[in-house]
Each structure stands twice: as C-alpha cells, then as structure tokens.
Amino acid sequence: MKQIHLAAFMIAGNCAHSHALWRHPLGRIDFLEPEIYRTIGETLERGKFDLLFFADRLAISSSFGQSSDVGLRYGDQDATRMDPIPVLSLISAHTKSIGLGATRSTTYCQPYHIARTFATLDHLSRGRAAWNVVTSVNDSEAANFGLTSHLGHDERYDKAEEFLDVCFRLWDSWSAEALVLDKDTGHYADPTAIHAIDHSGDWFRVKGPLNIPRSPQGRPVIIQAGSSGRGRAFAARWAEVVFTVQPDRARLKSFYVDMKSRVKAAGRDPSQCLILPAVMPLSGTTEAEAIDKQRLHNELVHPLVGLSTLSSHANYDFAKHSLDEPLGEISTTGIQGLVESVLRISESQNLTLREIGKIYGQSVLTPQLVGTAKQVTDQMEAMVRDGCCDGFAISPAYLPGSFVEFVDHVVPELQGRGLFRQEFAGTTLREHLHLN
Ligand SMILES: Cc1cc2nc3c(=O)[nH]c(=O)nc-3n(C[C@H](O)[C@H](O)[C@H](O)COP(=O)(O)O)c2cc1C
Structure with missing residues (x-):
C-alpha cells in the first residue's frame, strides 16, 4: 500500500482547532516564547513529518455580537496569532528536513511581497518552504487593510488566480543559471537570464523581476484549503497539498474523489495534488484512558468561544x-x-446553537481519533485503505504533548505497517512529498 504523508496543523497562538489547547492541564502556555516552537519542530522532525504548517488570520475578530469581548475573554482562534514566517524562520534554524508551511492571504497582501517572503524562506531553509494560499475570511480583517467589508467570495478567488500567476512568474524570473558569482571576472549575475514580468492585470501591476535568485525548490509548495466549488476549482489548478476538514468518512471520500477528478480535468496528474484531512488524535495506554482524555479535553471548551470562532469563520454574527x-x-x-x-x-442532529458552539470549539469539526496508539493507527489506516486521503494533518489537543505522544506511539505503528517512511529520503519538501 502507498505511504502516507503527515503534516502538523498549528496556529502560533493560544488555539489550534482545539480551543482547550491553552488551558489543558497537560499543555504549556508559553506560546509567545521561542522554546516551545523549537521543541515542536524538533519533535516533529524526529517523527519524520513531511511538514509543519501554521494557519493564520489578520485580525482579532469582532464578528460575534459586533465585539471581540467573548473571543478575547475565552480565547478564541483569533485572540492571538503571531506571524508564522518569523516563527518558521526560528524553527528552520533548529531543524534540517521538516517542511515549513505558512499561511498568507491573497486578499490583503501584494504578490511581490509574498514572492520575496517565500523565496527567502526557501533559501534559508534549503528548500523546505510551503505557502498555504488563503483568500481570508471576514470583515475584521478587511478593517485592518483600509476596507469596510471583505471582498465577495468569488471576487476573492478571481484576485487569487491573478495573484498566483504573478507570483509564479516572479519565481521564474531568475533562471537556475542566472547567478554567476565569479570572483575572477567580477560577474555577479547574467542579466540575460533574469527577466522582468511586465504584468498588468485587473488587480495588480508588477514589473519584476524578483530581487532574489531562484530558490532551491524554484517555488514553495502550494497548499490550499478552500472547500466551496470555487475553492475546489482554484485548488485543482494550483494546489499541491489540499488541507480539508471533513466531519465524517463518507464526506471525506466524496471530497477526495471530487478533488482528484477536478485535478485531472485541469490537465494535472492527480498524484501531484495530495489531500490531507485534519484529524485530532487523543491516544492513551488503554482505550479507557483515551476516552477520559477526550472527555477532559472537550469539557474545557466554553460554547461561546466556539461560536465566536464560528462567527469569524463564517463572517456572520451568530x-x-x-x-x-x-x-x-x-x-x-x-x-x-x-x-x-x-x-x-446541526440539522441532522437537531442541535441548539449552544451545542453547535461546544462542538465547534472542541475541534472545528475535525474528527477526534480516540483510543490506544494501535486503535488510532487502525482508524487512520482504514481511511487510507478506503481511498479517503493521501495522509493527514495532525491537529493537537495540547502542546507539545499531543505531538510527542503521536511521534512516540502512533508513528512507530504506522512505520511498522509500512504506511510511513522510516527516514527522510531527500532534503527538500518537494522530495518528501514526491512533487515535481
Ligand atoms: C482546513 C482549513 C484551513 C484553513 N486555514 C485558513 C487560514 O489559516 N487562514 C485563512 O484566512 N483561511 C483559512 N481557511 C479558509 C480557506 O483557505 C479559504 O481561503 C476561504 O475561506 C474560502 O474557502 P471556501 O472555498 O471553502 O469558501 C481554511 C479553510 C480550511 C477548510
């Protein structure tokens, strides 16, 4: 059977999908300090993870009740988010192999900035950079960038299409041989191998070229997580990794089949677009211990904090x-x-809004995999065998313990079953993911 890929899902702040993360008794709260990110990077690299990835948002949300009070009081997903790029630069210095993914918005950034940032990260990490392309989600973000409301859903994707086209051309603006660095002749670079892009479109005007030589991977690995029709069409064209949250296996399978057929219809090889659904493992030495762990974790979530994050995600006041x-x-x-x-x-289970808030705050609908390490691995293996995914985005319940437990107990099970690598075969993220 094929080997799976593993990404770690994080936010550089108090939450991940779990809103209990910061207050869990087993978790650390030093998420503003460098040491925890170093520990997490080193732990995941020890576990041979393909990739560590940080989600991001550009505002403290005031979507819930037109105010940020609830989100700040209980610590919703937007209450604190440090910029992922400096965090990844720090992790890069303490690791050699693990891929480093950061979220950046095509709605509130400029392509030249983004192309530079990821070219730099790719150089400094020696070919491990990945960009999670998002179109952003809410009016609170718009208000930090000179707008009164967020762009419309499809308009955001129109802008994103042009944004990526510009970035790709900037990354290609230096050929691989352009940097000469000949001390004897005094030639720094070959001007004939470096080209302006002269882009003029609906959203952007960019002359180019980039002021950074071609990076080890040529361009970062492109990640995307849109699940709407328009989001899937965008991913089919551009994404090399797709993150998704699907609450049950039937939905996941239909998402997987649909995405792979869209990638094929877009003229790409489906193996070049990997689908990684988020899962939250809660493992214990016995099944009963794992169930207790799940109960403790889920009890720590206040329903209003889940509704605050849901309001931010939906750009709607619940x-x-x-x-x-x-x-x-x-x-x-x-x-x-x-x-x-x-x-x-909510409709199928006839849930009240309070119950929805509780469920959303527990995991943002990410399935919790509960049991011994063997039982958690069984659940993952069943999803892979059923043709639901190419691997997983592991979402922690507390830090760094969730990752330590996964690396120490679940990874060896996966390796023992031939489902996961024993060692990194290459040095770049593209090599880990078998991407062109
Ligand atoms: C698993 C997952 C993770 C996401 N992470 C982020 C993120 O970190 N930051 C962000 O602005 N949007 C994030 N999004 C939103 C989407 O990437 C996307 O840009 C947008 O909201 C449109 O999604 P849609 O096509 O489903 O409507 C995420 C979505 C999903 C499903």
Missing part, C-alpha cells in the same frame, strides 16, 4: 440567534465549506 434553539436557514460569506458542514450537522 449572537443574533437564541442559544437554546436550533439554527434555521442562514446565508454567510466566509468559509463556505465549513459553514455548510455546520448547518448539515
């Missing part, structure tokens, strides 16, 4: 609704895929 009644029909403009899943689950 405080308008009664907490103790089911949610009716609503229309939102944020992350369409996640909102659609919330509405479906």
Whole structure:
C-alpha cells in the first residue's frame, strides 16, 4: 500500500482547532516564547513529518455580537496569532528536513511581497518552504487593510488566480543559471537570464523581476484549503497539498474523489495534488484512558468561544440567534465549506446553537481519533485503505504533548505497517512529498 504523508496543523497562538489547547492541564502556555516552537519542530522532525504548517488570520475578530469581548475573554482562534514566517524562520534554524508551511492571504497582501517572503524562506531553509494560499475570511480583517467589508467570495478567488500567476512568474524570473558569482571576472549575475514580468492585470501591476535568485525548490509548495466549488476549482489548478476538514468518512471520500477528478480535468496528474484531512488524535495506554482524555479535553471548551470562532469563520454574527434553539436557514460569506458542514450537522442532529458552539470549539469539526496508539493507527489506516486521503494533518489537543505522544506511539505503528517512511529520503519538501 502507498505511504502516507503527515503534516502538523498549528496556529502560533493560544488555539489550534482545539480551543482547550491553552488551558489543558497537560499543555504549556508559553506560546509567545521561542522554546516551545523549537521543541515542536524538533519533535516533529524526529517523527519524520513531511511538514509543519501554521494557519493564520489578520485580525482579532469582532464578528460575534459586533465585539471581540467573548473571543478575547475565552480565547478564541483569533485572540492571538503571531506571524508564522518569523516563527518558521526560528524553527528552520533548529531543524534540517521538516517542511515549513505558512499561511498568507491573497486578499490583503501584494504578490511581490509574498514572492520575496517565500523565496527567502526557501533559501534559508534549503528548500523546505510551503505557502498555504488563503483568500481570508471576514470583515475584521478587511478593517485592518483600509476596507469596510471583505471582498465577495468569488471576487476573492478571481484576485487569487491573478495573484498566483504573478507570483509564479516572479519565481521564474531568475533562471537556475542566472547567478554567476565569479570572483575572477567580477560577474555577479547574467542579466540575460533574469527577466522582468511586465504584468498588468485587473488587480495588480508588477514589473519584476524578483530581487532574489531562484530558490532551491524554484517555488514553495502550494497548499490550499478552500472547500466551496470555487475553492475546489482554484485548488485543482494550483494546489499541491489540499488541507480539508471533513466531519465524517463518507464526506471525506466524496471530497477526495471530487478533488482528484477536478485535478485531472485541469490537465494535472492527480498524484501531484495530495489531500490531507485534519484529524485530532487523543491516544492513551488503554482505550479507557483515551476516552477520559477526550472527555477532559472537550469539557474545557466554553460554547461561546466556539461560536465566536464560528462567527469569524463564517463572517456572520451568530449572537443574533437564541442559544437554546436550533439554527434555521442562514446565508454567510466566509468559509463556505465549513459553514455548510455546520448547518448539515446541526440539522441532522437537531442541535441548539449552544451545542453547535461546544462542538465547534472542541475541534472545528475535525474528527477526534480516540483510543490506544494501535486503535488510532487502525482508524487512520482504514481511511487510507478506503481511498479517503493521501495522509493527514495532525491537529493537537495540547502542546507539545499531543505531538510527542503521536511521534512516540502512533508513528512507530504506522512505520511498522509500512504506511510511513522510516527516514527522510531527500532534503527538500518537494522530495518528501514526491512533487515535481
Ligand atoms: C482546513 C482549513 C484551513 C484553513 N486555514 C485558513 C487560514 O489559516 N487562514 C485563512 O484566512 N483561511 C483559512 N481557511 C479558509 C480557506 O483557505 C479559504 O481561503 C476561504 O475561506 C474560502 O474557502 P471556501 O472555498 O471553502 O469558501 C481554511 C479553510 C480550511 C477548510
């Protein structure tokens, strides 16, 4: 059977998908300090993870009740997010092999900035950079960048298409032989191998070339996580890794089949677009211990903190609704895929808004895999054998313990079954992921 790929999902702040992360008794709270990121990077590299990835957002959200009070009081997903790029630069200095993924927005950045940032990270990490391309989600972000409201859903993707086209041309603006560095002749670079791009489009005007020589991977690995129709079409064209949150196996399988066929229809080899769903392992030495762990973790989540994050993700104020009644029909403009899943689950289980908030805060609908290391591995193996995914994005319940337990107990199980690498075969992230 094929070998899987492993990414670690993180936010450089108090949460991940788990909103109990910062207050869990087994977790550390030094998420503003360098040591924890070093420890996590070294742990995941020891576990031969392909990639460590940081999600990001560009605002403290005031989507819930038109205020950031609840999100700040209880620590929602947007309460604190340090910039992933300096964090990854730090981790890069303490690791040699693990891929380093950062989120950057095509709605609120300029292509020249992004192309420079990732070319730099790729050089300094010797070919381990990845970019999670997002279109951003809410009005609170817009308000930090001179706008009163977030761009419309499809308009954001129009802008993102042009954004990527410009970045790719900037990364290609230096050929691999352009840097001469001949001390004897005094020739620094070959001007005929470095080209302006002279881009003039609907959203951007960029002359180029980039002021950084071609990086080891040529360009960062492109990650994407849109689940709407438009998001999937975008991913089919550009993404080499797709992160997704799918609450059940049937949904995941249909997402996988749909994405692979879209990649093929876009004229690409489906093996060049890896689908990695998020899962949150909660393992114990016995099944009962793992179930206790899950209960403790989930009890720590306040329903309002989940609703605050959901409001941010949906760009919709859920405080308008009664907490103790089911949610009716609503229309939102944020992350369409996640909102659609919330509405479906809430309808099928007849949940009140309070219950939705609790579930969302526990894991943002990321499935929790509970049991002994062997049982967790069984669940992962079953998903792979069922044709649901090419690997997983491991989402922690507490830090760094969740990753330490996974690396010490689940990774050896995966390796023993031939499902995961024993050693890194190459040095770049593209090599780990078998990407061209
Ligand atoms: C698993 C997952 C992770 C995501 N991570 C981020 C993120 O870190 N920052 C962000 O602005 N958007 C993030 N998004 C949002 C999407 O990447 C996307 O840009 C956008 O909201 C549109 O999604 P849609 O196509 O499902 O509507 C994430 C979405 C999913 C499903």
